[in-house]
Amino acid sequence: MSALSDVSTHAMAGARWRISEVAFWVLVLACAFLFPSRYLIMTDIVRLGLFALSLDLILGYAGIVSLGHAAFFGVGAYSAGLLALHGIINEPVIALVAAGLVAAVLGFLTSFLVIRGVDLTRLMVTLGIALLLEALAERFSDITGGTDGLQGIEMQPILGLFAFDMFGKTGFFYSLIVLFVLFLLARRVVHSPFGLSLRAIKNNPLRAAAIGVPVNSRLIAVYTLAAFYAGIAGALFTQTTALASLDVFSFERSADLMLVLVIGGTGYLYGGLIGAVVFKMLQELFQSITPQYWLFWIGLVLVVIVMVGRARIHRWVLFVPNLVIRQFAGRKAAVAVPESDVS
Amino acid sequence: MASILTNLFDGVAYGMLLFVLACGLAVTLGLMNFVNLAHGAFAMAGGYICAVLVNQSGWPFFAALPLAFLGSAAIGIALERTLYRHLYSRSHLDQVLFSIGLVFMSVAAVDYIMGSSRVFIKLPAALEGQIDLFGVGIGRYRLMIVVICGLLTLALQLILAKTRFGSRLRAAVDDPRAAIGLGINVPQVFAFTFAFGCGLAGLGGALSAEILGLDPYFPLKFMIYFLIVVTVGGSSSITGPFLASLLLGIADVAGKYYVPKVGPFVIYTVMIVILLCRPNGLFGRTAAR
Numbered sequence A: 001m002s003a004l005s006d007v008s009t010h011a012m013a014g015a016r017w018r019i020s021e022v023a024f025w026v027l028v029l030a031c032a033f034l035f036p037s038r039y040l041i042m043t044d045i046v047r048l049g050l051f052a053l054s055l056d057l058i059l060g061y062a063g064i065v066s067l068g069h070a071a072f073f074g075v076g077a078y079s080a081g082l083l084a085l086h087g088i089i090n091e092p093v094i095a096l097v098a099a100g101l102v103a104a105v106l107g108f109l110t111s112f113l114v115i116r117g118v119d120l121t122r123l124m125v126t127l128g129i130a131l132l133l134e135a136l137a138e139r140f141s142d143i144t145g146g147t148d149g150l151q152g153i154e155m156q157p158i159l160g161l162f163a164f165d166m167f168g169k170t171g172f173f174y175s176l177i178v179l180f181v182l183f184l185l186a187r188r189v190v191h192s193p194f195g196l197s198l199r200a201i202k203n204n205p206l207r208a209a210a211i212g213v214p215v216n217s218r219l220i221a222v223y224t225l226a227a228f229y230a231g232i233a234g235a236l237f238t239q240t241t242a243l244a245s246l247d248v249f250s251f252e253r254s255a256d257l258m259l260v261l262v263i264g265g266t267g268y269l270y271g272g273l274i275g276a277v278v279f280k281m282l283q284e285l286f287q288s289i290t291p292q293y294w295l296f297w298i299g300l301v302l303v304v305i306v307m308v309g310r311a312r313i314h315r316w317v318l319f320v321p322n323l324v325i326r327q328f329a330g331r332k333a334a335v336a337v338p339e340s341d342v343s
Numbered sequence B: 001m002a003s004i005l006t007n008l009f010d011g012v013a014y015g016m017l018l019f020v021l022a023c024g025l026a027v028t029l030g031l032m033n034f035v036n037l038a039h040g041a042f043a044m045a046g047g048y049i050c051a052v053l054v055n056q057s058g059w060p061f062f063a064a065l066p067l068a069f070l071g072s073a074a075i076g077i078a079l080e081r082t083l084y085r086h087l088y089s090r091s092h093l094d095q096v097l098f099s100i101g102l103v104f105m106s107v108a109a110v111d112y113i114m115g116s117s118r119v120f121i122k123l124p125a126a127l128e129g130q131i132d133l134f135g136v137g138i139g140r141y142r143l144m145i146v147v148i149c150g151l152l153t154l155a156l157q158l159i160l161a162k163t164r165f166g167s168r169l170r171a172a173v174d175d176p177r178a179a180i181g182l183g184i185n186v187p188q189v190f191a192f193t194f195a196f197g198c199g200l201a202g203l204g205g206a207l208s209a210e211i212l213g214l215d216p217y218f219p220l221k222f223m224i225y226f227l228i229v230v231t232v233g234g235s236s237s238i239t240g241p242f243l244a245s246l247l248l249g250i251a252d253v254a255g256k257y258y259v260p261k262v263g264p265f266v267i268y269t270v271m272i273v274i275l276l277c278r279p280n281g282l283f284g285r286t287a288a289r
Helices: A003-015 A019-034 A036-061 A070-085 A092-114 A119-139 A169-191 A193-203 A205-210 A215-241 A251-264 A270-289 A294-308 A310-329 B002-031 B039-056 B061-082 B092-114 B140-162 B164-174 B176-181 B186-208 B218-233 B239-258 B263-277
Strands: B130-133 B136-139
Touching (some): A003 A169, A019 A036, A019 A270, A036 A169, A036 A193, A036 A215, A036 A251, A036 A270, A070 A092, A070 A215, A070 A251, A092 A215, A119 A251, A119 B092, A119 B218, A119 B263, A169 A193, A169 A215, A193 A205, A193 A215, A205 A215, A251 A270, A251 B092, A251 B218, A270 A294, A294 A310, B002 B136, B002 B140, B002 B218, B002 B239, B039 B061, B039 B186, B092 B218, B130 B140, B136 B140, B140 B186, B164 B176, B164 B186, B176 B186, B218 B263, B239 B263
Antiparallel strands (some): B130 B136
């Protein structure tokens, strides 16, 4: 067997659907029917999961640390809001794609700023872009509604068939389908040669360049893709809540997003989705204990995660499932173990 | 003309304040390469210590300032010894997450203890009002800030350049391994520097309560300013951050006064452009390690 075909069979084996993955999506679908009274919070989780998936693409696969990912979320949210408000594109699905494309264009333009420089410069530039957009949205209040946000958005039925209802049922299934479609796309992308080259870049940019990977253009491409995803998440936010306000750009949103992804683990796509579920549950829990000061507990969770070590926590969490799988299947653990450190 | 000079002076005072607030960060972020987004939390701690002492215990303002310094430095060294020092060798992502966590905790804790409204520190009568200098109106409080911060800057420069501790710190930063080999206790030097930087931030926080406003969201609101000072100023010397903070202070005050509508994004745009042209800062030395 030649080296090349060996690599490709290896990659193909990695891309196969595992039982645990199928089980995950069946579980998600089951939740949709089991908790009909919780559509609003579940929509929230789906949206957050999609947003975290977008950050995972650049953080987990390309190793770009971003403190301003809310910029694309916000642009998507406002684009969808403006499109619906002024009746430019009435059909939600087309508006969704359009909003994602707007965010992708912004991502493409800013990616040139981001690929320059080291971690610290990237942090500053991404943070700066998000703050800049927030300031712009506040400044052009005649377009964005300023601190009041966009008001009076009315959503047309999806595909002209399914109207948004007040219980959020349509919104939830709409979000879930969007998430699943985009997840399939992301899964295809990260298992493609393109995705493999991103991992090479993350592990060692210099070496990746030496074996002929065009580092900069790959980073630009994935950054644009991630911006598209974040824009879609933002547009979903606007479409399902009929609301877009300045806080879509806020630093807290970017920071929470990192927490979501860190809880779930980076670099295996499900991290963002699992993290979103855990994060929302934690948030609900803390808000029910101390309504006003839940931020403290979120901060504590962050500190503890870092101090104990992300890899170690994930090992602990996966210990029991792995044990069960080993017992019953009699083979190596099938639960995906998140990749260790992002440097 | 006079109003231009007054604004310029306000800008200088603001810039010097930013420098005192951020110069501790210049050491941790610029020299030790630790991304510490929680620096503003130490400044806030100093501000609240001063506010409690002056408003509730009736201390004179000038006696409370040194205590703001000491209090923040004590918190700083406690955290450095227990938490921060484990993270020096970790990835930037871990450092960012950890310090964001600290910021969130400090915001909520201060909100819980002190309430969420803005806190004012009672100033002595001697610091209120303006004095007229060659026809230019100058706020007494701002004049005091310029004097205090100017003296501090000089002292810092002298400590770094002339004292034994300064040369140890420079050695530890230039090449920690060689410094350890020469018998310099590098962790101790870093811990002390970290605490000193936190103390300065605390002092700056106490001084800035009047100008920037002190509320539980202080660390989040001014985080970007501190980061701008350090990244734009570079970290090769104390002069870089100093000039950067003066520039930022003057630009911010002038921006808010003359073009109030586009104020904030001028600063962010300038920052992004500078970082693109010179990723190591305006006065940077070599590539970051």
